[in-house]
Amino acid sequence: xxxxxxxxxxxxxxxxxxxxxxxxxxxxxxxxxxxxxxxxxxxxxxxxxxxxxxxxxxxxxxxxxxxxxxxxxxxxxxxxxxxxxxxxxxxxxxxxxxxxxxxxxxxxxxxxx
Amino acid sequence: xxxxxxxxxxxxxxxxxxxxxxxxxxxxxxxxxxxxxxxxxxxxxxxxxxxxxxxxxxxxxxxxxxxxxxxxxxxxxxxxxxxxxxxxxxxxxxxxxxxxxxxxxxxxxxxxxxxxxxxxxxxxxxxxxxxxxxxxxx
Ligand SMILES: Nc1ncnc2c1ncn2[C@@H]1O[C@H](COP(=O)(O)OP(=O)(O)O)[C@@H](O)[C@H]1O
Ligand SMILES: [Mg+2]
Numbered sequence: 001x002x003x004x005x006x007x008x009x010x011x012x013x014x015x016x017x018x019x020x021x022x023x024x025x026x027x028x029x030x031x032x033x034x035x036x037x038x039x040x041x042x043x044x045x046x047x048x049x050x051x052x053x054x055x056x057x058x059x060x061x062x063x064x065x066x067x068x069x070x071x072x073x074x075x076x077x078x079x080x081x082x083x084x085x086x087x088x089x090x091x092x093x094x095x096x097x098x099x100x101x102x103x104x105x106x107x108x109x110x111x112x113x
Numbered sequence: 114x115x116x117x118x119x120x121x122x123x124x125x126x127x128x129x130x131x132x133x134x135x136x137x138x139x140x141x142x143x144x145x146x147x148x149x150x151x152x153x154x155x156x157x158x159x160x161x162x163x164x165x166x167x168x169x170x171x172x173x174x175x176x177x178x179x180x181x182x183x184x185x186x187x188x189x190x191x192x193x194x195x196x197x198x199x200x201x202x203x204x205x206x207x208x209x210x211x212x213x214x215x216x217x218x219x220x221x222x223x224x225x226x227x228x229x230x231x232x233x234x235x236x237x238x239x240x241x242x243x244x245x246x247x248x249x250x251x
Contacts, residue, residue, distance in 0.1 A: 031215060032216075032218050033215035034216055034217075037220075038220065050214075052214060052215070055215065057133070057158065058130075060134060060137065061130070061137070061155050061158045
């Protein structure tokens with residue numbers, strides 16, 4: 001799925017990085033970073049309500065290039081800076097986790113498991 | 114042989130992951146495969162976060178040769194009383210602060226073990242812990 005489509009579906013705003021020519025194949029949601037670090041999938045969208053610098057670090061280690069922050073969580077300046085430096089696209093949506101994953105799943109974004 | 118050394122501050126969740134990030138950059142420059150890099154840095158990052166979460170301070174020593182990446186993490190802190198118990202999925206003594214950062218589910222050590230070829234843990238209660246991890250590159 002094109003990232004632009006994800007953004008559309010979630011009514012999201014890009015707050016760091018680039019959204020064009022960017023696609024994700026699967027979605028995974030968790031607020032637990034240790035959980036994210038067990039997943040071994042390429043081109044994965046991370047959907048999370050955990051918004052801090054370690055969310056970005058975790059994505060760096062796990063080769064995740066796009067993070068959707070749900071339920072109105074705002075990325076800090078430091079998070080945006082680090083995401084930019086690492087080539088990670090950060091988007092924010094006011095949708096709840098339930099609604100965000102529900103809409104994405106219904107639109108065809110595949111689960112990891 | 115490349116040697117990298119980092120000092121880790123207990124409780125500092127702002128800098129957590131910096132050492133792992135530098136190691137990742139170095140391995141990329143050395144053209145190590147994406148998959149092996151991910152194994153190394155996921156293990157190293159969980160171990161680095163463990164020092165931040167569970168110890169007072171520590172040091173990370175990484176040596177990279179064409180054959181393997183060897184990582185030694187030594188910390189001063191409360192140590193681990195029962196290492197088998199600590200290796201069990203779900204066992205955690207993490208504080209509320211650590212949990213609020215997205216860690217503390219007792220998944221770190223088991224995931225470290227899964228990602229490296231060799232993991233040894235030595236610990237003295239009240240003194241500190243040393244983790245030695247080896248990932249083979251060939
Ligand atoms: N460096 C360390 N110093 C002291 N205790 C540790 C250290 N690393 C791990 N532990 C102990 O082992 C437990 C399990 O570690 P881990 O599997 O990484 O889970 P978590 O960090 O989420 O609690 C910790 O909760 C802690 O009690
Ligand atoms: Mg841990």
